[in-house]
Structures are given as structure tokens and as C-alpha cells.
Amino acid sequence: MHEPRSFVAIYPEGMHRPRGSAHAMWAGDTLYVAAQVATDGAGALVGAGDAAAQAKQVWGNVSRVLAAAGAGPEDVVKVTTYLTPGAEGAAIAAERLRVFGDHRPPHTGLVVAALGSPGALFAVEVIAHRVRS
Amino acid sequence: MTPSPIRPEGIYAPASYQHAVWAGDALYVAGQVARDAHGVLVAPGDAAGQARKVYGNLGAVLAAAGVTPQDVVKVVTYLVDRADAAAADAERLRFFGDHRPPHTELVIEALGPDVRLEVEVVAVRDTR
Numbered sequence: 661m662h663e664p665r666s667f668v669a670i671y672p673e674g675m676h677r678p679r680g681s682a683h684a685m686w687a688g689d690t691l692y693v694a695a696q697v698a699t700d701g702a703g704a705l706v707g708a709g710d711a712a713a714q715a716k717q718v719w720g721n722v723s724r725v726l727a728a729a730g731a732g733p734e735d736v737v738k739v740t741t742y743l744t745p746g747a748e749g750a751a752i753a754a755e756r757l758r759v760f761g762d763h764r765p766p767h768t769g770l771v772v773a774a775l776g777s778p779g780a781l782f783a784v785e786v787i788a789h790r791v792r793s
Numbered sequence: 794m795t796p797s798p799i800r801p802e803g804i805y806a807p808a809s810y811q812h813a814v815w816a817g818d819a820l821y822v823a824g825q826v827a828r829d830a831h832g833v834l835v836a837p838g839d840a841a842g843q844a845r846k847v848y849g850n851l852g853a854v855l856a857a858a859g860v861t862p863q864d865v866v867k868v869v870t871y872l873v874d875r876a877d878a879a880a881a882d883a884e885r886l887r888f889f890g891d892h893r894p895p896h897t898e899l900v901i902e903a904l905g906p907d908v909r910l911e912v913e914v915v916a917v918r919d920t921r
Contacts, residue, residue: 666919666920667917669893678896679882680882680885681868681894685895687819687866687917688818688917690819690866690917692894692895692915694895694897695896695898695899742899772902774875775898775899776870776875776878776897776898776900783897785897
């Protein structure tokens, strides 16, 4: 099998490496970012039961991944928020708006039964685009 | 240019959609479930058995499109029970080998009857 040359897997320094998954991957000018949850550098959950605290951590992680890839919130073109039942959506949306400022990428919000990471109240997945050449 | 339809061999043909479609260099692949060539669910109630079939089907779809697991850039796993994550992960790691496409894992309320997992991917044809 060939190794695609333009693909770049992103493993931000100081972030936990999930099993079998890069945090993000460039393919051409598109950056696919894996769902981010409120875990710290050791992979431990931050802010158990506290949506506002998790929101800070999740969006911090999204920002760290984007920065490690040489991109920023202004490059994001698609956002999906996966909420677990009962998660306080207002605090989570507020942090999203803070991160994006005047940038308004299309957003889809879904309530799912649970996330892959136990204790995670929500997860955020984004796609970014930036002309790299 | 309209690319020719992707017709994977040995896997069921859904009545209402295609398994995959090209958009420029990006290949969007429909969520794959553990159905055999006749559309019959295999290994009902057995997440590991279903995961093997799911990735077998995914491999057939990718091959029909002329790409490989190394070309996948995004993976979403839908589970109905987090307890199935280990079985799904084992098959995912086996399928992708050293390649590590960004992965999102969700537990949702239901899939089709008796379906334990579904896997959706995006692949990119490298042209640089």
C-alpha cells in the first residue's frame, strides 16, 4: 500500500493520543478533526458533570489541534456538536461563540445516547479548510 | 465530468442509495453495516462478528472506488452500546494498520434492527 503524500496526521504536543486515531489529518487543503472531548494531556476527563468546565476544555482542545495543524478557528467550515442527554447546551454554545468570534461556520447540534469517552458531556467535531500551497 | 458509478463486488446493493460517491478528490462512503451480499444481517447480537463484516464491506467499497484504507481521512463509528467499543476498535485498528485517520465514536439510541454498529468514512484520492 502506498502512503498518501499530502496527508499529515496531527498529534499536538501535550495532548493525549487516542487509540488508533490522530487528532486531525490534513488531506490537501482540508483538515479533518476527530471529535474532541474534555480530556486533559493525560487523557483524564476534566469537569465531571460540569458543562461549562467541559466546554472550556473541549474548545481549548479544538483550538490546540487547529493550532498544531497550522490553522485556526477562522478556518473552520463545519462544526458538529454531539450532546449527551441533559447536557447544558447554553454553556457549550457560549464557548463556541467565544472561540469563533465573528466567524460563523455552519453548525449541527445532535443529542446522542452517549459518547465513546465515559463522563464526556459533549464532543465537538470540526472540518477546516486552508490553502496550504 | 461524472465519474462512473462505484459498484462494489460481493456486497449488497442498497435500493435507495449508492455505497460511495466521488466529489472531486473526496470519496464519501455510506455508513457500512454487517450485511452480506444478499442484504441479510450477519452475526446478530455479536458486535465482533459484525465489526469484521463491516470492515470487510468497507474494504470492498474502497477497492471498488480504487482507493485503500490508507486513503481514509475521517472515520465515524456509531454504536448502540459502549460495551461494543472494544470489538469495534479492534477491527478498526486491524483494518487501518499504521494509518491513523481521525476517529469519532458515538453511542446512539438505535441503528437498524439487531445492528450493533455502523461505520462511515471519507477518503481522499491523493493528487499532490
